[in-house]
Amino acid sequence: MQREITSYTEDGIYQKLYNIYFPVKKETLEILYPLWVEKRKGMNLSSRTLQRNRNHWEKYYEGTKIIRKSIDRITVDDIEIKVNGCKPPNNPRDESRVYLPEEKEKLFRQLNKRLMQMPYETDAYVVFLLFKLGLRIGEAVALKWSDIDWEAREIHIHRMESRVEDENGKLKVSICEYTKKKSPAGDRYLPLSDYEINLFQTIKRINEEAGYLDGDFIFCDKEGRTKIREVDNCIRAQCRRAGIEVKSAHDIRRTVASEMRRKKVAIEDIQWYLGHNDEATTRTYILNNQGKQKTSRQIVNALSEMNGSDVLMGTQNSRNEKSPEAF
Secondary structure: OOOOOOOOHHHHHHHHHHHHHHOOOOOOOOHHHHHHHHHHHHHOOOEEEEEEEHHHHHHHHHHHHHHHOOOOHHHHHOOOHHOOOHOOOOOOOOOOOOOHHHHHHHHHHOOOOOOOOOOOOHHHHHHHHHHHHHHHHHHHHOEHHEEEEEEOOOOEEOEEEEEEEEOOOOOOEEEOOOHHOOOOHEEEEOOOOHHHHHHHHHHHHHHHHHHHOOOOOOEEEOOEEEEEEHHHHHHHHHHHOOOOOOOOOHHHHHHHHHHHHHOOHHHHHHHHHEEEEEEOHHHHHOOOOOHHHHHHHHHHHHHHHOOHHHHHHHHOOOOOOOHHHOO
16 A cells, blocks of 8 residues: 655654654663563672662652653653752762671681581682672682683683673673673683682692583582572571671672772772773772771871860970970
8 A cells, every 4th residue: 555755854754764664663761671670680780780670660750641642752851850869879888888807707707607608609719709809799600710820820711791682682690701792801811829829729630529520611510510690698698697788799899999909009900800891890899898997096096186276185395395384
């Protein structure tokens, strides 16, 4: 059936032809949001991230007219920006995003207690390694024995677990031969101390005794290669049992960066160690991991020589000045 198309401009004609041959589906945010949520649930995201997504939907979208409007008909005029409601950036010294010393020690004690009860459960060793190498959790579970150079005492980080689409467009867990966002900075060689060498040797012994095997992968259990979700569950469960705030594997990564900086390691070296593309990203990982009380004591002690008043300090006037009685 023929259809007459008219327009005052050539661009208008092209646009109308495009709309005929490539019609836009009349989808709305109200229809797409539940589908988006289901896809996010299969992406190994933390429960905290998913909850934040729900909070944003409820706060900014739910109950508004825009979610029922066809996406192709949404215009700038439909978008309402509430300036007064904008949330300020996160406090760069936010202690909830790193493990404080007492939290770290409690978690370590709980993990060691767990290993005493279940010596062949290697998930705990992954957590210990994260606190030393500051790896992304996906990088840790993708490590292979061939990545370790025992003589040079270093390990090659160059792959990670991720979710990729299969031929049917469905997401599946897979090992990718690259790190996050295929960043060249992620391909790095990290030094190993005696602690990490001993940890890997312990894992090798456990794998041999328990019969754990999945190709060349270092971290395995009776089901095969250890997955991100297993380690993430381990961290959260042991945090709860240790009686501390539940924090993520990425919070461990921030803790490592913060501790390195506290020990005067240069920013560019921390950037290389974490596998970041730029220094700006690394700086967002450096937080106060000592706790407010210890930080306050350090500040007070650092400024102790700035005390100028003898009267306030209750000390004798030691300066070469005449006392009030001399006048």
